Amino acid sequence: MDKAIEVSNLIKDYGTLRAIKGLSFQVEGGEIFGLIGPNGAGKTTALRVISTLLQVTSGSVKIFGYDVTRQADKVRECISYLPEEAGAYKNLSGKDYLEFMAGFYSENSQEKKNIAEKGVKIASLDERIKDKVSTYSKGMTRRLLLARALMVNPRLAILDEPTSGLDVINSHEIRRLIKSFAKNGTTVLLSSHNMLEVEFLCDRISLIDKGLVLETGSPKELKDKYQAQNIEEVFMEVVK
Numbered sequence: 001m002d003k004a005i006e007v008s009n010l011i012k013d014y015g016t017l018r019a020i021k022g023l024s025f026q027v028e029g030g031e032i033f034g035l036i037g038p039n040g041a042g043k044t045t046a047l048r049v050i051s052t053l054l055q056v057t058s059g060s061v062k063i064f065g066y067d068v069t070r071q072a073d074k075v076r077e078c079i080s081y082l083p084e085e086a087g088a089y090k091n092l093s094g095k096d097y098l099e100f101m102a103g104f105y106s107e108n109s110q111e112k113k114n115i116a117e118k119g120v121k122i123a124s125l126d127e128r129i130k131d132k133v134s135t136y137s138k139g140m141t142r143r144l145l146l147a148r149a150l151m152v153n154p155r156l157a158i159l160d161e162p163t164s165g166l167d168v169i170n171s172h173e174i175r176r177l178i179k180s181f182a183k184n185g186t187t188v189l190l191s192s193h194n195m196l197e198v199e200f201l202c203d204r205i206s207l208i209d210k211g212l213v214l215e216t217g218s219p220k221e222l223k224d225k226y227q228a229q230n231i232e233e234v235f236m237e238v239v240k
């Protein structure tokens, strides 16, 4: 069986800046895997390369056995990507936005309707789904965008800081939603700079800093290894 994700010695340069300096990790199908690290660590860059949006400088990335450089189209069929700073079309209602996006993934109007209906369910914005996106709070917009990413049932969901900037209740809802999708077989790769939330969310994590993986393991393994109370403490120990 191919791994869901196989990143081997990935290097990514922006001009003369080396943002990723040799990243390697593997993710099994059905896992929730987190790239965890401070701002500037290279998380977004890594996710964008894995999503085929940025070109590899060197090294290799395979998604379900498909190479992101040579088989980008195949990779795109398997994945759904939630960008860090995404917005939805403000003048559409949440429902119309989901229907519009569903159109890109369907062959006929029935299929489009089914996908959009699934999105409406995932977003669970109740009656507000009919209101314009411009009237949504940050948490509501994030839920809408996550619903857009998940409604197509991707084999791999790539979520860049899915809970960033959200309050406790919205973050909790989003984490619960991500968990329920993973239970149904979706593999999830996400990033977070919030080291405390990942313990609940991720099966395994890679701690990254300055474009390098410092440690990989389950939150429990890492806490035991460093005799730490939480992942923040683990991180402070490994960067020492």
Ligand SMILES: Nc1ncnc2c1ncn2[C@@H]1O[C@H](COP(=O)(O)OP(=O)(O)O)[C@@H](O)[C@H]1O
Residues within 6 Å of the ligand: 014, 017, 019, 037, 038, 039, 040, 041, 042, 043, 044, 045, 046
């Ligand atoms: N488009 C870009 N052009 C040049 N440098 C970039 C670009 N995007 C990110 N960087 C740099 O690459 C490094 C990693 O950034 P990023 O991947 O956004 O980190 P993170 O998501 O972990 O905060 C940072 O030093 C950042 O300034």
Ligand SMILES: [Mg+2]
Residues within 6 Å of the ligand: 043, 044, 045, 084, 161
């Ligand atoms: Mg980022």
